[in-house]
Amino acid sequence: MQYPEPISKLIEGFMRLPGIGPKTAARLAFYVLDMKEEDVFDFGKALVNAKRELTHCSICQHITDTDPCRICEDQTRDRSVICVVQDSKDVIAMEKMQEFRGQYHVLHGAISPVDGIGPEDIHIPDLIKRLQDETVQELIVATNPNIEGEATAMYISRLVKPTGIKVSRIAHGLPVGGDLEYADEVTLSKAIEGRQEL
Structure with a gap:
């Protein structure tokens, strides 16, 4: 019908x-x-x-109804650390944990040659401009743990490391409460790779 x-x-x-x-x-x-x-x-x-x-913040590219956004305007935040995420939803997720007090940079995507998305198609050039500010000491790359996210993280790392800015990647691995027997090989490999001393 x-x-x-x-x-x-x-x-x-x-x-x-x-x-x-x-x-x-x-x-x-x-x-x-x-x-x-x-x-x-x-x-x-x-x-x-x-x-x-809604628009995008002229500094970090996060969605906002004011420009700059409230996070970029907050003078109590640590301006020496920038966390790079793929999407505005990632900023919201990070803010919910209430532990990260630095700045953000939203890429609005990830490098994906298969889909015809290169570094110039996402906000990597804007990130590089922000890093010219000498207050930035560390870049935390928090892209998704998939092929596109890893490629984007590696690209950003190679661009930024020569500047002397510390580049770190968020850890990946087993979720809290997860069982080893149900984890796939890649997740287990990342968990072993990102292990920390007790």
């Missing part, structure tokens, strides 16, 4: 979101139809406002 056009368009819209297949999109579309009209308008307004009112 074919849906009426307005429902079909709504389903198509939901299917553009990551991880949403046809069944989930249809379920969401029908959920929206059952919502109060006022709630639907509020939801639509929230979508439009998020798109229109």
